[in-house]
Amino acid sequence: MGQIVSVRCPKCGYSATLNVGVGKKYNEFEYVIELFDDEAKEKIREAINKHGSKNWNVRIDIGVCSKCKKVVEIPIFTVMTEAGEPIVIASKCKCGSRAKTFEVDRVIYGKDELLCPLCGEDLKVEVRGLWD
Numbered sequence: 001m002g003q004i005v006s007v008r009c010p011k012c013g014y015s016a017t018l019n020v021g022v023g024k025k026y027n028e029f030e031y032v033i034e035l036f037d038d039e040a041k042e043k044i045r046e047a048i049n050k051h052g053s054k055n056w057n058v059r060i061d062i063g064v065c066s067k068c069k070k071v072v073e074i075p076i077f078t079v080m081t082e083a084g085e086p087i088v089i090a091s092k093c094k095c096g097s098r099a100k101t102f103e104v105d106r107v108i109y110g111k112d113e114l115l116c117p118l119c120g121e122d123l124k125v126e127v128r129g130l131w132d
């Protein structure tokens, strides 16, 4: 299950609600591949072909996009090589730009801080529930 996370800026009032983490169907390749943009899809298929189709996982990270100035959901695909090295492929923000990404657990436990994409203040982060 993934987490439903809301972020809010105490200074300018920016807010967003995101479904992040790992969904129930995220072990189905044909399902998760559709979460990614075309460029990422190609990279994922290449990595899977090269390193085998079994050892991979998908999660949604929190992205902060400096282009469209939003906090967004960013799908992340990780393929493990035979040597145990992760190949990490991130989807782009829907605006076509690359967002800076943060793992949800690191944000929830205060290891990474999210800054408001509009004014740069620390965002307040709250877990509101779970999703499948």
Ligand SMILES: [Zn+2]
Binding pocket: 009, 010, 011, 012, 013, 014, 116, 117, 118, 119, 120, 121
């Ligand atoms: Zn703000």
Ligand SMILES: [Zn+2]
Binding pocket: 065, 066, 067, 068, 069, 070, 093, 094, 095, 096, 097
């Ligand atoms: Zn964007």
